[in-house]
Amino acid sequence: MILKGVELTPQGAQSLRHQISGERSNVSVEALLQHVADLGAKYAIVEAPYVDRDYTSDYLNFYAGAFKDHARTTKRIHFFRVDVSDIFARQLSEQVEALERVSKEDHNYCGFVVVRPIAQGPLGRTVLRFPQIGKLTVRPAARADFQSHILGARLNVTGAPFIQQDMKLGACAQASIWMAGRAVETRHRRTSSYTIAEITSLAINPTDSELSRSLPAGSEGLNPMHMIRALRGMGHQPLHMLFKEPECGKASTADIHAEEVIHHYLDSGLPVVVAMADMGHAVCAVGYVEVPGAAIRDGKTHSVFVRGLVVHDDQRGPYRVLPLTAGDIEHLPDDRLMRRQGAVLTVEANVSHMFVPLPSRVFLSAEKADIVVRDYIHLTSLVSEDIIKVVNDLGADAGSAVRSFFEGVTEERWVQRTYLTTAARYRRHISGSEMAEEMKTEIVPRSLPHFVWVTELMDRSASQEGPAGARRVIGHFVLNATSSTDYNSDLLIAHLPHVIVHRDVNPPSEDDQVVDINESMVSFDASGDHLGRARNV
Numbered sequence: 001m002i003l004k005g006v007e008l009t010p011q012g013a014q015s016l017r018h019q020i021s022g023e024r025s026n027v028s029v030e031a032l033l034q035h036v037a038d039l040g041a042k043y044a045i046v047e048a049p050y051v052d053r054d055y056t057s058d059y060l061n062f063y064a065g066a067f068k069d070h071a072r073t074t075k076r077i078h079f080f081r082v083d084v085s086d087i088f089a090r091q092l093s094e095q096v097e098a099l100e101r102v103s104k105e106d107h108n109y110c111g112f113v114v115v116r117p118i119a120q121g122p123l124g125r126t127v128l129r130f131p132q133i134g135k136l137t138v139r140p141a142a143r144a145d146f147q148s149h150i151l152g153a154r155l156n157v158t159g160a161p162f163i164q165q166d167m168k169l170g171a172c173a174q175a176s177i178w179m180a181g182r183a184v185e186t187r188h189r190r191t192s193s194y195t196i197a198e199i200t201s202l203a204i205n206p207t208d209s210e211l212s213r214s215l216p217a218g219s220e221g222l223n224p225m226h227m228i229r230a231l232r233g234m235g236h237q238p239l240h241m242l243f244k245e246p247e248c249g250k251a252s253t254a255d256i257h258a259e260e261v262i263h264h265y266l267d268s269g270l271p272v273v274v275a276m277a278d279m280g281h282a283v284c285a286v287g288y289v290e291v292p293g294a295a296i297r298d299g300k301t302h303s304v305f306v307r308g309l310v311v312h313d314d315q316r317g318p319y320r321v322l323p324l325t326a327g328d329i330e331h332l333p334d335d336r337l338m339r340r341q342g343a344v345l346t347v348e349a350n351v352s353h354m355f356v357p358l359p360s361r362v363f364l365s366a367e368k369a370d371i372v373v374r375d376y377i378h379l380t381s382l383v384s385e386d387i388i389k390v391v392n393d394l395g396a397d398a399g400s401a402v403r404s405f406f407e408g409v410t411e412e413r414w415v416q417r418t419y420l421t422t423a424a425r426y427r428r429h430i431s432g433s434e435m436a437e438e439m440k441t442e443i444v445p446r447s448l449p450h451f452v453w454v455t456e457l458m459d460r461s462a463s464q465e466g467p468a469g470a471r472r473v474i475g476h477f478v479l480n481a482t483s484s485t486d487y488n489s490d491l492l493i494a495h496l497p498h499v500i501v502h503r504d505v506n507p508p509s510e511d512d513q514v515v516d517i518n519e520s521m522v523s524f525d526a527s528g529d530h531l532g533r534a535r536n537v
Contacts, residue, residue, distance in 0.1 A: 031317020142271035202233035264366035436526030
């Protein structure tokens, strides 16, 4: 193994550019180097030769059998925000300790990129830190903690994995599925990791006439059925949703808005493969860009605070920005926008469908969870006066707060933020929140399924509290994510100001009598408002 240091001066950056893509112009390489510069990288270490599992799989499945010789190994480039060259003049034991210490300080380690010996797609397995975008907040979704090693020193970076298609074994669909799958596998450890070659194998078996139009099969792209087949084979519960009819580009359902649906799953810490049928392309959404202040558009979900999606595009580079609408374009960094023939792409105009790698035990979709909560609030508002009478016994202020809540329902003041989480993570958040202790004690011990949907209610005029902070929640709901048969029994906990409603779907019964639901309401002096969960790196 040979290590070579490169100062990221203009000349040094040009040297790296040549090492990655040679004489070829490559948009993704340019975007990657610009992103590294934006992170403040000042120094790079080139590690060669490097044996990368993903490239080794591709090599064995295709390149080893080609007449033209291809190298069996890769290079790996590490990026730092400080010059670490002096560390390598020390004794080896001191080098390891110093590298680990420096890399941890002030986010000095920016990440790494594996450079494959493939001219048409040199960017292999890549993990770099998320960007910062001015005064906007970047919320990471497909983030995971990755570890690399130099001379035994462990270097840690949190980011979303990126890879470029090689145009031989896979296209943008396989690259997007790889990016989504590797993020889920690394963060949640519930599935195995799959290489591009393995993803293609899952997608093309059985092979149909469409796949057979290219050699090797699937190398020129996959259709939605093939992508679903691959995700299922990888151990995920694939959720596919169509937003626009491919033939005419018209909305498939007037009530479904792509920006709202995609946001639910990104806010659940899940990557979303986003497809654009009008250009035959797929990208992987790995986060979103949020404004720190009040809502910027009409709507009933948390997407009213969002300007755009953060996406990995294997053709345009890592951490690109896809605006939700044309009105968001001017508020986002021009050099990160995705373009086609000069025109900026947007979710509203270009996204046609999506694929989400859900856990295998999740059977309730975010959209249906949203509807359950909305219906429950509507039905509860019909008996609001009865609830106010109960709460009035606690004092006039409590009754006034509940009345104000239901007035807000009528005025459509509240925004719903729905996300998937585990019961353990939900309990941890509530336990550490500002909610009154007696309300925590009422909620936390309750029996819950492993996966739950949580819907937080917040004022559309609410701002983040602190830099990249959360917004204040005035109520929340917990739903069973592992059921899809009876939506009436999915709601488990409802928290309104000064009130908690429990809905026990497995109540104890006498004489083996079947009891569907046992619902109970408890009122409190405290309102229970608290800060919602903030998804930060």
